[in-house]
Each structure stands twice: as C-alpha cells, then as structure tokens.
Amino acid sequence: MIARAHPLRLAYLLHRLSGLALALFLPVHFWVLALALTDPAELDGFLHMTEAGVVKLAEFGLVFLLAVHMFGGLRLLALDWLPWTPAQKTLAAVATALSFLVACLFLLGAL
Amino acid sequence: MTPTDTLTVTIERGPAGAETFAVPAYENQTVLDVVSWIQQNADPTLSYRFACRVGMCGSCAMTVGGVPRWTCRTHISKVVKDGAVTIGPLKNLPVIKDLAVDMDPFFDKWIAAEGVHHSGQTRHDPIAPIDAATPARVAADAGIECINCAVCYAACDTVTGNDAYLGPAALQRAWTLLQDDKDTGRDDILDAVSGAGGCHNCHAIGSCTAYCPNDLDPMSAIAGLKRETAKSFFSRGR
Numbered sequence: 001m002i003a004r005a006h007p008l009r010l011a012y013l014l015h016r017l018s019g020l021a022l023a024l025f026l027p028v029h030f031w032v033l034a035l036a037l038t039d040p041a042e043l044d045g046f047l048h049m050t051e052a053g054v055v056k057l058a059e060f061g062l063v064f065l066l067a068v069h070m071f072g073g074l075r076l077l078a079l080d081w082l083p084w085t086p087a088q089k090t091l092a093a094v095a096t097a098l099s100f101l102v103a104c105l106f107l108l109g110a111l
Numbered sequence: 112m113t114p115t116d117t118l119t120v121t122i123e124r125g126p127a128g129a130e131t132f133a134v135p136a137y138e139n140q141t142v143l144d145v146v147s148w149i150q151q152n153a154d155p156t157l158s159y160r161f162a163c164r165v166g167m168c169g170s171c172a173m174t175v176g177g178v179p180r181w182t183c184r185t186h187i188s189k190v191v192k193d194g195a196v197t198i199g200p201l202k203n204l205p206v207i208k209d210l211a212v213d214m215d216p217f218f219d220k221w222i223a224a225e226g227v228h229h230s231g232q233t234r235h236d237p238i239a240p241i242d243a244a245t246p247a248r249v250a251a252d253a254g255i256e257c258i259n260c261a262v263c264y265a266a267c268d269t270v271t272g273n274d275a276y277l278g279p280a281a282l283q284r285a286w287t288l289l290q291d292d293k294d295t296g297r298d299d300i301l302d303a304v305s306g307a308g309g310c311h312n313c314h315a316i317g318s319c320t321a322y323c324p325n326d327l328d329p330m331s332a333i334a335g336l337k338r339e340t341a342k343s344f345f346s347r348g349r
Contacts, residue, residue, distance in 0.1 A: 003176055003178050004266065006317065008315065008320075008321070008330075009321075012268075012314055076314075079334060080337050080338070081338060083334075083335065083338070086328070
C-alpha cells in the first residue's frame with residue numbers, strides 16, 4: 001500500500017474514505033433532524049452539545065470531509081469528461097495548489 | 112567485474128513462502144540479472160520468465176519492492192533499500208510457479224475488449240493513405256507502444272477488486288483501435304468496452320499511468336473511452 005503511494009492513488013483513498021465516513025454520518029444526521037418532529041426537547045439537548053469544544057472540532061472534521069469529497073468528485077468529473085493533455089493536468093494541479101495556498105493565508109489571517 | 116558488496120534478495124515463491132538469498136552486488140546490474148544470478152548459482156529450481164532483456168517483449172515484469180516493474184530495464188540500485196530488496200510475482204494474475212504468472216486472463220481480456228484488428232478491406236484493395244497529423248492518429252500513436260507486460264494490470268486496484276474488469280492495457284488497445292482509420296470495428300469496440308467489465312469501472316486511480324514502463328497513459332485512454340461510449344449512448348441509445 002505504502003510502496004504504491006502516488007498522488008492520484010492518495011486522492012482516490014481520500015475520496016473513498018471521506019465518502020465512507022460521510023455515509024456513516026448521514027443516518028445519524030437524519031435521525032437528529034427527525035427529532036425536531038418526534039422529540040423537540042431532546043433535539044434542544046443535542047443542539048446544546050454543539051457548544052462543546054470537541055463537537056466544534058468534529059464539525060471542522062465534517063466540513064473537511066464534505067469539502068474533500070466534493071472536490072474529489074469534481075476532480076473525477078473533470079478528469080473523465082474533458083480531454084486533458086498532460087501539460088494541462090500539471091497546470092490545473094498548480095492552480096489548485098496555489099488557490100489552496102491563498103485560502104490557507106486567508107485562514108491564517110483570520111485566526 | 113568483481114562484486115562490490117552483497118545484496119539481500121527475498122524472493123516470494125507463492126505457497127512455498129519467501130526465501131532469502133545473498134547475491135553479489137555489481138556496479139551494473141538489473142533486477143533481472145539478480146534473479147538470473149539466483150537461478151544460475153543458488154537455486155536452479157527458481158522459475159521466472161524473460162526473453163529479450165531489452166524492454167521489447169514484455170515478459171519479465173515482476174513485483175519489485177511492492178511495485179510492478181519491468182525487471183530487465185530496472186537498475187537494482189533504483190529498488191534496493193539498505194542493501195535489501197523483495198521480488199515477487201505480478202499481482203492480479205494466477206501464479207504458475209515462483210515468479211512466473213499465468214498471463215492468459217490478461218490476453219483473454221485483450222480479445223474481450225475487441226483489441227483485435229477489424230478489417231474493412233481485402234489484400235486486393237489499395238493501401239489507404241494515413242495522415243500522421245490528424246488528432247485521431249496522434250491519439251492512437253500515443254498508445255500503440257504497449258508491450259503487453261501487464262505492469263498496468265498488476266498495478267490496478269480496480270482489477271484487484273473486480274475480476275471482470277478488462278483492465279488498462281486491453282482498454283487502451285481498444286481506444287487506439289477506435290482512433291484508427293484502418294479499423295472498422297467501432298460499434299463492436301464500443302459495445303465491448305461499455306459492458307459490465309468495461310471502461311466505466313475505472314476509478315481513475317492512475318496506477319496504470321504511474322507505473323507503465325513505456326510512459327504510456329492508459330488512464331487517459333480509458334477516460335477517452337468513457338467519453339466516446341457516453342456520446343454513443345446519448346446519440347444512438349446504446
């Protein structure tokens with residue numbers, strides 16, 4: 001597994017694992033939403049939990065999973081449906097890396 | 112030439128388990144040279160396959176340090192870590208014995224993907240002129256230097272997970288034939304590559320392109336097939 005680690009394979013693994021994690025999250029998510037109809041008091045109790053630091057951290061994780069899964073999917077669509085030349089793929093990777101860098105700078109500025 | 116040091120070479124011999132050999136290290140030595148040294152000097156029962164030794168025939172591919180490689184053109188210095196290396200048979204193919212795998216499933220899928228010439232003419236017709244500069248011909252040329260070594264097939268996680276998947280080499284051949292003016296099997300090829308084991312199984316993991324010893328790009332060829340089969344589906348309903 002480690003011997004054959006190359007960027008596209010790691011991207012595939014990230015996409016697959018984030019998808020699995022989101023698939024596990026969604027039923028719980030829908031169950032909590034359903035509490036609004038079946039047991040509003042318990043839902044309130046749940047919503048209070050979101051003030052805890054560990055839950056906030058978990059929400060960062062969730063946003064990360066959603067982001068990498070969405071961009072992973074868009075990447076696959078672009079890769080499969082557009083006739084890229086190798087040079088264009090390199091340019092696209094460079095552009096992605098640059099925009100990620102800029103986003104990180106904004107994040108650092110906000111902290 | 113005298114050996115400079117000793118290499119610790121572990122050979123994975125299938126059900127018989129792994130066996131480790133001490134092999135003299137030379138300045139210039141390929142992985143195939145190392146395997147041959149073991150067979151000729153340490154254990155004559157070691158089975159492996161090779162023919163041309165110059166990267167033409169595609170018969171000597173093995174798993175070297177976990178990565179599929181053509182052994183005749185892989186310098187041992189590229190794969191040795193701390194004086195040691197592990198060599199095993201190609202993955203995703205049945206092992207016959209030691210380092211020799213049964214290539215039949217690989218070639219059967221080549222045929223199943225319609226990777227054969229579909230002739231529209233006879234020997235009595237004049238030879239059709241081919242313009243080397245057309246986009247289709249350029250796309251075909253990019254993929255025709257495949258030597259059938261099955262490195263891409265062994266590297267492919269989708270093949271590992273799905274026995275029916277035709278694999279990168281066969282699909283790339285189908286793609287080159289689809290681009291070939293002399294080939295008239297367009298409908299047959301599109302049907303063959305859009306079936307249960309066809310191009311749409313590909314997850315674009317890209318190991319085929321990463322490890323192809325001839326620097327071919329089967330992943331992009333398969334992406335081309337995905338587009339062609341989709342176009343065909345929306346325009347012809349199949």
